[in-house]
Amino acid sequence: MKATILHGTRDVRVEEVDDPTIQRPTDALVRVTAACVCGSDLWPYRGINEVKEPRRIGHEFVGIVEEVGSGVRSLRPGDFVIAPFLFSDNTCPHCQVGMQSACQHGGGYGGPDTEGIMVDGGQGEYVRVPLADGTLVATREVPDDSLVPSLLTLSDVMxxxxxxxxxxxxxxxxxxxxxxxxxxxxxxxxxxxxxxxxxxxxxxxxxxxxxxxxxxxxxxxxxxxxxxxxxxxxxxxxxxxxxxxxxxxxxxxxxxxxxxxxxxxxxxxxxxxxxxxxxxxxxxxxxxxxxxxGVAPVRQYLPQLRDDVLSGAIDPGAVFDLELPLSEVAEAYAAMDERRAIKSLVRP
Amino acid sequence: MKATILHGTRDVRVEEVDDPTIQRPTDALVRVTAACVCGSDLWPYRGINEVKEPRRIGHEFVGIVEEVGSGVRSLRPGDFVIAPFLFSDNTCPHCQVGMQSACQHGGGYGGPDTEGIMVDGGQGEYVRVPLADGTLVATREVPDDSLVPSLLTLSDVMxxxxxxxxxxxxxxxxxxxxxxxxxxxxxxxxxxxxxxxxxxxxxxxxxxxxxxxxxxxxxxxxxxxxxxxxxxxxxxxxxxxxxxxxxxxxxxxxxxxxxxxxxxxxxxxxxxxxxxxxxxxxxxxxxxxxxxxGVAPVRQYLPQLRDDVLSGAIDPGAVFDLELPLSEVAEAYAAMDERRAIKSLVRP
Incomplete structure (x- = not known):
């Protein structure tokens, strides 16, 4: 599959990488239908946070569930899902009080997890999402494409x-x-x-x-x-x-x-x-x-904000003022870096 | 009257000073029946906060109203009152949201106010209290002496x-x-x-x-x-x-x-x-x-805590483990400084 790799300061490329597969019973494979560039992606992009070796990047995405592990209970292939920018089990003591960003078993996208297994970045064609039941929030139906930008903001910025x-x-x-x-x-x-x-x-x-x-x-x-x-x-x-x-x-x-x-x-x-x-x-x-x-527990707010988007009460998708195919992700970064765009959406 | 003067590091004395008088219509004169030494009094006492010249000290006291200015509406001579460690009008925008410690017209004890008029320290026989209606909280009756220590803690620590x-x-x-x-x-x-x-x-x-x-x-x-x-x-x-x-x-x-x-x-x-x-x-x-x-708006909590003390729901007065006459205020300080006492009460 194709995925975004950050090579160094202002050097971001789309390259061919291995397709992800289910690694644990609690995993889901998500086909990304829309992803975006985060302000925090700009810190390593600008070289303010050092990039020692090429690495996957991106942590805001929505998509369609392709496959689930044998232990996943709440999702099935075909579901439209919103991924919070961190994965979490949603059952540990921190998750239980709504602090999913401090989940005892959670983590982030774009690097190896605690057992050394790659977790894909969000700016690619597919992502293996760990702890899928605790992490992903589905909609009842696949939403109209016009709502996708707003739903995508629920990954992080909203x-x-x-x-x-x-x-x-x-x-x-x-x-x-x-x-x-x-x-x-x-x-x-x-x-x-x-x-x-x-x-x-x-x-x-x-x-x-x-x-x-x-x-x-x-x-x-x-x-x-x-x-x-x-x-x-x-x-x-x-x-x-x-x-x-x-x-x-x-x-x-x-x-x-x-x-x-x-x-x-x-x-x-x-x-x-x-x-x-x-x-x-x-x-x-x-x-x-x-x-x-601090680091927002967006998973806590996701169900409520999803419903607010679907009802039309809020339309945060208006923050996207640039939309590009994944192949042009370098321009998606450059436009935000140079403040020509508020926020860039990419479509794999 | 007699009042406590801090002269320098570990040098605190009771001395004869001018009796206070009503200076403004909103003033009240309070005869102090019990006062105490605050942990924050120890900062200048220990020389950690510099003492450039002798100054009045003390900001926690209770007592009996002796005289009120012509503009005071809620108090009369004979009332037992608890003084918060800062005075406040209780009507400005900050007071209205319970932040009396940020009162736009408030201030502290033991030095000249914004117009240069002396506001007495709390460790003395009498105190002129500015903005008496907004500051002092009275009890319906003069309380039993056994309740005085607990009521005194409402000045500050409680x-x-x-x-x-x-x-x-x-x-x-x-x-x-x-x-x-x-x-x-x-x-x-x-x-x-x-x-x-x-x-x-x-x-x-x-x-x-x-x-x-x-x-x-x-x-x-x-x-x-x-x-x-x-x-x-x-x-x-x-x-x-x-x-x-x-x-x-x-x-x-x-x-x-x-x-x-x-x-x-x-x-x-x-x-x-x-x-x-x-x-x-x-x-x-x-x-x-x-x-x-931050600096506690104790005035906000005073009515509720007063009622909790009077009902016996709380007994914060137990923090006082040393009681002395005002004339021995130096020992009241020394005992707290040397951690021989948790908190010292002095009676003028």
Missing amino acids: GTGWHAAVAAGVRKGDTVVVVGDGAVGLCGVIAAARMGAERVVAMSRHESRQKLATHFGATDIVAARGEEGEAAVMDLTDGVGADAVLECVGTGEAMTTAIAVARPGATVGYVGVPHGVELPIGTMFRRNIGVGG | GTGWHAAVAAGVRKGDTVVVVGDGAVGLCGVIAAARMGAERVVAMSRHESRQKLATHFGATDIVAARGEEGEAAVMDLTDGVGADAVLECVGTGEAMTTAIAVARPGATVGYVGVPHGVELPIGTMFRRNIGVGG
Whole structure:
């Protein structure tokens, strides 16, 4: 089959690899019908995370079940499934409280598992999915193709934006600030609006993203950054600050802004992989600003968000502004790297 | 009147100072009947926070209202009142959401207010309390003297321990770990038990404090510290970790332990003034550990905790193991400094 291999900085290629096969009774083989490039894929692509040898990449995909192991109970060939960006058994103590991203037996795509068996990356024609019953979420019928982009976002960005809002404790009537206008930040806007926030302030300086944020439910846009941006938010809130803040970038600057615009007692929900973030505990203590979040347990939110997509309540698929065949995955990466695209979808 | 003055490192004296008088219509004069020494008073006492010139000290007290300003509506002379360790108007946007410790017009005891008018320290015979309506919480009748120690803890340590439990999100049935066996940590044990925690693990290596923790509702005691202590908690929780953790010390070691024993998705509620704490954001992100807390808005919790004391549901006054006349305040400090006493009460 064909799969995406990251060879080094800005060198990503589609190559022929071995077809996966069922390795354990709990496995499923999924034929990928749509996959996408994640902001976190850009860290190794850009060389910020070192790439020592060529490796499979991709962890966001949907597809059709081709084959299941003898121990799989909830899925059958032909099912349309959404794969969370991590696999999990959904039965361990962490999964039971909704923290599937900390599953005691879980793991990620694109490398060998704990027993050395390859787990395929998501940007390829097929993926062997371990712990299929605990991991994959099916739809009752194969959905209309127009819904596939939105369902694909539930693999990661929509569930991650939702996690930021959950971690920030967004409540009905709140004023919520979203720092970051990437796909996760835009999904954070959807989440805050869906949770009943009265006011959703999107911090974005790109016109196309501002428009999308507004489409998703943002009531206010702040284009300024840094201290000027913070002052603008404080003005919007009569000097009080936001009831909840979503930090969807992962940089020190974004976290500084997020903490600065949070009102005393508020929590910053953060989901961007931290790079160079130092938490100012003195300020946090003095102002009672909490921080919560981390690697999103998107599996927890998937059934609910699937139903919200199928009912048309949310349409996060609008974050995709580039769609290409798998063979052009290099361009899918380059467009996101150069910020020509918010998020790229590839079709094997 | 007599009041406590901190002159320098380990040099605290009772001296004659001017009697306070009503300065603003919203003031009340309180005759202090009991006050106490706070763990945070020990920072300047020990010279860790520099003392540049002699200053009034103390911020935890109860007493009888002697006189009120013309604008005070809810109090009258003769009322028994509990003073939170900060004064607040209880009407600003921060107070309205229960964050009185961030009151837009509030402040602390023992120094000049924003207009340069002296606000007395709590360890003296009288205190002029600004914003009396918003600050002081009265009892319907003057309580029996046996209840005074418990009511006095509501000034700070009991409300602060409660805040740690609120910030940690303690829920009925939880397993809660309390790091720190000072008065605040012990009050955190009370709070966790009162909120319905099924299991409360107190980390304490002092026998008298272990006993008190057990009296307050701790179900398990871990005497070990550092990695050994963390391993002991993980053993107690079958390797899962705690549902909620209260960090009631403020040192880097305590925070490290608190984060290490939190299960994925849990929050560390912290209330110890941070000294040398660096938050490990990489670990927090990977394991979804939140941190929340800060300067406790004890005013928010005071009415409820007052009623819990008066009904006998809680008896936090047991944290006082030394009672002295105000004239011996130096010994009250020394005993806490040398850890001969958990907490010292002084009677003017």
